[in-house]
Amino acid sequence: MIISLQVKFAAMDIPDDFLKMMEEKTGCKIVKGFSDDADIVVFAGKPEPGKKTVFMQSISAGVNHLDFRNIDKKIVICSNADAWSIPVAEHAMALILAKYKNICESNTAIRNGTYNRKLSESIYGQTIGIMGYGGIGREVAIRAKAFGMHTIGFGRTEKKDPALDVFSMESEYVAKNSDVILISLPLNKHTRGMIDYKFLSSVKGNIIVNVGRSEIVNMDDMIKFLEENKNKWFLTDVWWGEPEIKGEIPENVIITPHVAGLARNFMQVPVEKAFENVVAYIHGNPGNIVNRNDYI
The missing domain is CATH 3.40.50.720 (NAD(P)-binding Rossmann-like Domain)
Known part of the structure; x- marks a missing residue:
């Protein structure tokens, strides 16, 4: 399986050694940026699912910025509630x-x-x-x-x-x-x-x-x-x-300028929680599944 990591915030710089660790934990190959072959998309900001995408995991807690009408209904979307x-x-x-x-x-x-x-x-x-x-x-x-x-x-x-x-x-x-x-x-x-x-x-x-x-x-x-x-x-x-x-x-x-969650010594925690939920999805029991009806 391939994970497309789409992070569009400069403040959230995810080191390569952490991604290597996540590859071992998930058993998936992680590609930075968009991949049309990605089975899973882990994202912060507005994501782009690929043709094979079946699961999308947000790093942010809120998902109100997503265009749910243009994301295939077969794709399971999870928020990162509580992480921040x-x-x-x-x-x-x-x-x-x-x-x-x-x-x-x-x-x-x-x-x-x-x-x-x-x-x-x-x-x-x-x-x-x-x-x-x-x-x-x-x-x-x-x-x-x-x-x-x-x-x-x-x-x-x-x-x-x-x-x-x-x-x-x-x-x-x-x-x-x-x-x-x-x-x-x-x-x-x-x-x-x-x-x-x-x-x-x-x-x-x-x-x-x-x-x-x-x-x-x-x-x-x-x-x-x-x-x-x-x-x-x-x-x-x-x-x-x-x-x-x-x-x-x-x-x-x-x-304050929308910085409540941006603690320098905490940034890795929500990313870890997002990948924990990816592992949970792979094992068939993801949490924080988004109800599209709340947004459409």
């Missing part, structure tokens, strides 16, 4: 702490010559509502509990987890009972634009964090909401139309 959860969860907590502890504001003030010891707030005893209780949501809940926060989880199917105080399938309940809202939902036809003005208007707390995809949030509704509520903050690792950022970013936004 730890650094993304760390980034989410960093954003929350940066706001609660006035990190960005204090840094800017001191650099501009103002030494103002403004009181911060503690996240201890605060409630975080996690919209999307998958791998990222679970890792955030674990870290939030370590800081003494209360946790509420939200998803389409009920989950019981020691890191959760409450699980709800009602988004309004989460909005009305959380000091911090975390968005870690996957982007699909069910979640696109889910965080709209109605949801935002029911949010009890002052902080909304997005480490999912920008399109989960309705852009016009969020901008309007932030302009009307200067005390509410949007902390986000993603932005609409990125990497080209158009229009003014409201002052009550803290933004």
